[in-house]
Amino acid sequence: MLNFVYETPTKVYFGKDEELKVGKIVEGFAPKKVLIHYGGQSAKKSGLLDRVKKALEDENIKYVELGGVKPNPELTLVRKGIELCLAEGVDFVLAVGGGSVIDSAKDIANGAANPDVDVWDFSLGKCSPAKTLKKGAVLTLSAAGSEMSGSCVITNEETGEKRGYGSHCNRMDFAIENPELTYTVSPYQTACGAVDIAMHTIERYFCPGEDTYLTDSIAEAVIKSTMKAGKDCLADPCNYEARANMMWASSLAHNGLTQCGRNFALVVHQFEHEVSGMYPEVAHGAGLAALWCSWARYVYSANIPRWTQYAANVWNLDVDYEHPERTIEAAINMQEQYYRSIGMPTNLRVLGVKEEDLERLTLNCTRNRTRELPGYKTLGYDDILNIYQMAYNAD
Numbered sequence: 001m002l003n004f005v006y007e008t009p010t011k012v013y014f015g016k017d018e019e020l021k022v023g024k025i026v027e028g029f030a031p032k033k034v035l036i037h038y039g040g041q042s043a044k045k046s047g048l049l050d051r052v053k054k055a056l057e058d059e060n061i062k063y064v065e066l067g068g069v070k071p072n073p074e075l076t077l078v079r080k081g082i083e084l085c086l087a088e089g090v091d092f093v094l095a096v097g098g099g100s101v102i103d104s105a106k107d108i109a110n111g112a113a114n115p116d117v118d119v120w121d122f123s124l125g126k127c128s129p130a131k132t133l134k135k136g137a138v139l140t141l142s143a144a145g146s147e148m149s150g151s152c153v154i155t156n157e158e159t160g161e162k163r164g165y166g167s168h169c170n171r172m173d174f175a176i177e178n179p180e181l182t183y184t185v186s187p188y189q190t191a192c193g194a195v196d197i198a199m200h201t202i203e204r205y206f207c208p209g210e211d212t213y214l215t216d217s218i219a220e221a222v223i224k225s226t227m228k229a230g231k232d233c234l235a236d237p238c239n240y241e242a243r244a245n246m247m248w249a250s251s252l253a254h255n256g257l258t259q260c261g262r263n264f265a266l267v268v269h270q271f272e273h274e275v276s277g278m279y280p281e282v283a284h285g286a287g288l289a290a291l292w293c294s295w296a297r298y299v300y301s302a303n304i305p306r307w308t309q310y311a312a313n314v315w316n317l318d319v320d321y322e323h324p325e326r327t328i329e330a331a332i333n334m335q336e337q338y339y340r341s342i343g344m345p346t347n348l349r350v351l352g353v354k355e356e357d358l359e360r361l362t363l364n365c366t367r368n369r370t371r372e373l374p375g376y377k378t379l380g381y382d383d384i385l386n387i388y389q390m391a392y393n394a395d
Helices: 018-027 048-058 075-088 099-113 120-124 187-205 213-235 240-253 267-278 284-315 324-341 355-365 381-393
Strands: 011-014 034-038 063-066 092-097 134-139 151-156 161-166 174-177
Touching (some): 018 092, 018 134, 018 174, 034 099, 048 092, 075 151, 099 134, 099 151, 120 151, 151 267, 187 240, 267 355, 267 381, 284 324, 355 381
Parallel strands (some): 011 174, 092 134
């Protein structure tokens, strides 16, 4: 087991009606003014935004609003949010939404707290935020896990670049998680969420590190529970227990717990970021589903024991020790079938990706051939192009 630091500073308020406490929770931070940050019309139509505003008003907390966050949150709106915070004297950012809203709120909080730095430089890795504003989230979508993670992913819509960065400044001070708020999430977005949640842990599972059987057991439970909850949510959107398990898995899958003692690199996420950066209409979870099986088939031979463990413990397969590759391929096929069963794509063509763009995606992913992706098998330009091609040509 490798050395690690485990930090989970986000306080979680989980369960029915917990969002009604948001005013008292925020009041504990003694803010001068709050920015309420949200996405489209769903927060308004559901009445959630009004409940949040009333809760703040009941505590005499001043606020300003900024909506309009899109899936794959955009740098232009982040810059607008920073300007608003500086003009209005905002010192607390409250995200009401899913991962895109939360990531946008994180970047705004970091940019407003470091006004002398170009906020896009954080995403490019040129520098890290030295400080941030206090911030919290009212979660409405189980997917990205941004409510407890130290990551932030933003798209520069002018350049088509989608970049993520990690920082302790990206941790939310609190997250309110009421599973009932996810009842109206569409089947497609529910399925995308199930893919994304499980993938946050699946990718950690295949990062280098040995003798981590406790972490492995936790990871396997999160993966299996997420896939079950995803199916159950699709069968009955108002199944509280299914929504609750999926929401909690969202937080556990991306708060660092399932990587303890292992290295950390979300390789398939890097592939997908380039796809949805170039094609912003592509939902993140759908992009991951379209890519993962091709990546898995390309790399599994680099660590047969790890993959047979996954096949046995996640997919309950008996290992063929004379031909373990058969067991692994069966597990990958089963995961591919799971994606199909919940309406997720298993190739890039379905998402509208053009074959002539695969080389550009590869150049972007390798930062013009200057970057390799780590793992049991290090992936260079030719490897990454081969995986994109496999994902394009897959059934």
